[in-house]
Amino acid sequence: MNLNFKHLNALAEIAIRAARKAGKHISETRPINVQHKEGGDTLASQVVTEVDQQAQDIILETLEPTFAQFDLALLTEESADDESRLAKDYFWCIDPIDGTLPFIESVPGYAVSIALVSRSGMPQVGVVYDPVEHTLYHAITGQGAFRDSMPWNLPEAGSKVRIITDRSVAAYPYCGKVATALNASVKGQGGAVMNAIWCLENPPACYFKFPKPEKGGGCFWDYAATVCIYNELGAIATDMSGKPMSLNLPESIYMNPFGILYATDSKLAQKIIALKETLS
Incomplete structure (x- = not known):
């Protein structure tokens, strides 16, 4: 239909x-x-x-x-x-x-x-x-x-980048390295949905997970609603290669092979993707 x-x-x-x-x-x-x-x-x-x-x-x-x-x-x-x-x-x-x-x-x-x-x-x-x-x-x-x-439109961006992420991701070495490179603060508290929303409420901000071999990284239901909201705001919601998230694959509902990236603007997203390539 x-x-x-x-x-x-x-x-x-x-x-x-x-x-x-x-x-x-x-x-x-x-x-x-x-x-x-x-x-x-x-x-x-x-x-x-x-x-x-x-x-x-x-x-x-x-x-x-x-x-x-x-x-x-x-x-x-x-x-x-x-x-x-x-x-x-x-x-x-x-x-x-x-x-x-x-x-x-x-x-x-x-x-x-x-x-x-x-x-x-x-x-x-x-x-x-x-x-x-x-x-x-x-x-x-x-x-x-x-x-x-x-x-709703994005509020005016501040001067300091915020990384808003899961507690487990905040503990990964790559998160600290990205934070240092961006001179960003790190907040690790919420689930995937509110992390993405908090980024939109506090630009410039980002939420990301690098790809990993272990099953996990969130599932389709963790990201689908906020991807729609980001798309309509002109913000960035992709996998860690910059491609649209694949939210209906037959082989798995988990996002770990691809990673996820939310950013309130494209320049910030591009910086994180570039950092991922150097840190992987």
Whole structure:
């Protein structure tokens, strides 16, 4: 099914409702049962709580009518990948709580993330809800980016570069070397979604992960919504070679072979890619 602007706007509104409902529940709930699941190679990628599943259930209940009406597939963190995303023209790509570790610790850095992605791997709609600040960000391909439903543009850039990243990445030697080369500060706290959003709120800023052989590096649902928002703002969201992120590959949902790069401007992105080549 070919989705036009009218369809995308309708689906964005439904995703916004789902994100707000899930975000409200998350903001009013504390986790009781913390478990570990198979995932990447960091603690942040392995912890899960009953609130993750509850938030997913809330989101799917709201999105349910869209699956049949628009012939959509589904990829979500708390359910097995049935690979329907490879057959349908579009799929919902959902992380009910990105940044579960900050959520467990009651510190900022977690968010609801919902994206609509084409079979080619291009995000068409991106919705992010921050339950801490109760702020909603969204974008629709070709129609701009919005903050709390108001048109959004990048704020004026400051003088010092910020690297905003995962705690595990902040501990890697390459992160420190890039920070030194850019004379940048480093903040390691949030999940992938809020790290990308915080960069947009605090330019010039960047969030990156170098490629690595180990499984991990985040999954499609960690990046799809914010890639859409970055694209609509004219910011940079690519893999570490500067190519568009491949967000619907058949062989793996993990991004570790490619790395990821978010930057608030192209010059900063180019510097990081060049540094990656010298440090690899």
